[in-house]
Amino acid sequence: MHFTKMEGLGNDYVYVNCFEEKVDDPQRLARLLSDRHRGVGSDGLILIGPSDKADFSMAVYNSDGSIAEMCGNGIRCVCKYVYDNHMTESRRISVETLAGIKYLRCISGDRRQSIVTVDMGAPEIGRDRMTVDAALTEKMLEERIDVSGKMISFIRVSMGNPHAVVWLDGLDVACVTDGEKTMSIGALMEKHDAFPSGTNVEFVRVIDRDLIQIRVWERGSGETMACGTGACAAAAACMAKNYTNNVVTVQLGGGELHIEYDRNKKTINMTGPARKVFDGQVDIFSQEE
Numbered sequence: 001m002h003f004t005k006m007e008g009l010g011n012d013y014v015y016v017n018c019f020e021e022k023v024d025d026p027q028r029l030a031r032l033l034s035d036r037h038r039g040v041g042s043d044g045l046i047l048i049g050p051s052d053k054a055d056f057s058m059a060v061y062n063s064d065g066s067i068a069e070m071c072g073n074g075i076r077c078v079c080k081y082v083y084d085n086h087m088t089e090s091r092r093i094s095v096e097t098l099a100g101i102k103y104l105r106c107i108s109g110d111r112r113q114s115i116v117t118v119d120m121g122a123p124e125i126g127r128d129r130m131t132v133d134a135a136l137t138e139k140m141l142e143e144r145i146d147v148s149g150k151m152i153s154f155i156r157v158s159m160g161n162p163h164a165v166v167w168l169d170g171l172d173v174a175c176v177t178d179g180e181k182t183m184s185i186g187a188l189m190e191k192h193d194a195f196p197s198g199t200n201v202e203f204v205r206v207i208d209r210d211l212i213q214i215r216v217w218e219r220g221s222g223e224t225m226a227c228g229t230g231a232c233a234a235a236a237a238c239m240a241k242n243y244t245n246n247v248v249t250v251q252l253g254g255g256e257l258h259i260e261y262d263r264n265k266k267t268i269n270m271t272g273p274a275r276k277v278f279d280g281q282v283d284i285f286s287q288e289e
């Protein structure tokens with residue numbers, strides 16, 4: 001089976017072109033290929049296929065094989081993949097995902113790297129799934145849960161997939177940045193009863209009204225170098241709390257994303273890089289879990 005490894009800010013996935021390849025058990029394949037010691041090594045698997053509603057479809061599997069509705073860094077790479085492989089001649093494409101149809105524009109690029117903007121749709125904030133503007137007028141957006149004896153406040157945000165945004169102020173920094181302990185809060189929140197479908201967790205530090213820094217514990221993949229939907233969720237939560245302006249730079253371990261909230265459409269645009277790492281070929285029958 002042919003595949004391409006691609007990454008956005010170090011959030012890396014194995015991409016398979018399902019116009020040409022048949023994948024019988026994508027969840028198992030995701031686990032096999034994502035293994036950083038016995039496989040290709042990635043945060044998950046992304047299948048690019050046909051769609052009757054959009055130009056292409058994208059299916060996302062985390063490294064543990066679980067299904068995700070959407071992947072922000074991954075979808076920018078899909079845009080680069082289909083353009084570079086002449087599957088479209090247009091720099092503007094639509095992609096069907098489990099979180100709806102997303103619209104993308106490849107702004108610039110060469111063989112190695114492209115810059116892509118994605119309309120990520122409307123963030124839904126809090127239990128009542130409010131828009132950013134509606135949430136701005138609300139006082140009680142935050143929820144509190146007991147995570148292994150520690151009370152953690154967070155804001156629930158859906159970008160089509162679930163997120164919990166936690167501010168670092170007031171939280172002992174060591175407990176989210178310190179090796180295994182980072183994992184413990186993120187990992188415990190991911191599987192907490194408060195999130196029936198699990199959750200991604202963003203740990204946010206607001207630098208000023210134009211800049212935030214985040215680390216993300218991803219559902220199904222653990223801590224990653226970057227998360228596109230996580231950056232949008234964190235930015236939306238900051239805007240809803242009036243901590244930042246409507247245009248914000250999000251710094252992640254692997255680099256920066258530019259996030260813009262469109263007041264008229266109520267949607268978020270995300271701009272960032274998409275890079276090809278290498279093409280490869282794998283004999284999936286010889287792979288064992």
Ligand SMILES: N[C@@H](CCC[C@H](N)C(=O)O)C(=O)O
Binds near residue numbers: 069200
């Ligand atoms: N890395 C992604 C998100 C991938 C899916 C996520 N782990 C989930 O299960 O929802 C991104 O860039 O958005």
